[in-house]
Amino acid sequence: MVAKKNFLIFLVLLILDQLTKIVITLKVPSIDLKIFAITLVKNTGAIWGIFKDSNMLFIWISLIVIGVLIRFYDHIPKKAYLFYVLLLTGVVGNLIDRVFRGHVIDFIDFKFWPVFNFADAFITIGVIGLILYLWNEKN
Numbered sequence: 001m002v003a004k005k006n007f008l009i010f011l012v013l014l015i016l017d018q019l020t021k022i023v024i025t026l027k028v029p030s031i032d033l034k035i036f037a038i039t040l041v042k043n044t045g046a047i048w049g050i051f052k053d054s055n056m057l058f059i060w061i062s063l064i065v066i067g068v069l070i071r072f073y074d075h076i077p078k079k080a081y082l083f084y085v086l087l088l089t090g091v092v093g094n095l096i097d098r099v100f101r102g103h104v105i106d107f108i109d110f111k112f113w114p115v116f117n118f119a120d121a122f123i124t125i126g127v128i129g130l131i132l133y134l135w136n137e138k139n
Contacts, residue, residue: 006085013086017093017118021105039109044102047114055098062095080133087126093119 024040031038045052069088076084094117097104106115 006081009082009085010089010092013089013118013122014093014096017089017122018096020107020118021097024107025105035111037109037111038107039115041106041109041115042101042103043106043115044104047116047120049114055102059095059098062091062098065091066095077133077137080130083126083129083133085126086122087130090119090122090124090126093117093122 024038028040029038043049044055046054046058051057066088069084069091073084094104097119104117104119106117106120108117108121109115
């Protein structure tokens with residue numbers, strides 16, 4: 001039951017990530033609300049544009065991360081599954097972009113932070129959540 005629930009969460013979030021990227025790519029909206037904007041960025045690197053044009057490197061890193069995450073699925077405590085699923089979903093979402101588009105579609109722009117997408121947010125929340133969970137378990 002837990003595995004089905006996690007897979008459903010994974011699937012819904014992955015579809016959300018990919019649909020928003022498709023809409024942004026097709027419509028290329030220009031929305032600027034002063035503190036928040038929708039800005040299409042095609043990123044071949046990592047956050048802040050570092051390692052630009054390193055798409056193949058990040059494809060391999062993503063595949064390795066996915067393999068490690070799948071390998072350790074059975075070792076994740078049930079209380080931490082959501083963070084695990086968020087991390088996995090984010091990595092897969094950006095991997096799909098890199099493989100099929102040749103770059104990651106970023107579009108959420110808070111102007112004081114690098115432009116990002118839902119997959120990036122999932123990765124960030126997943127990593128921070130897992131770290132905090134593991135930290136609290138050891139204390």
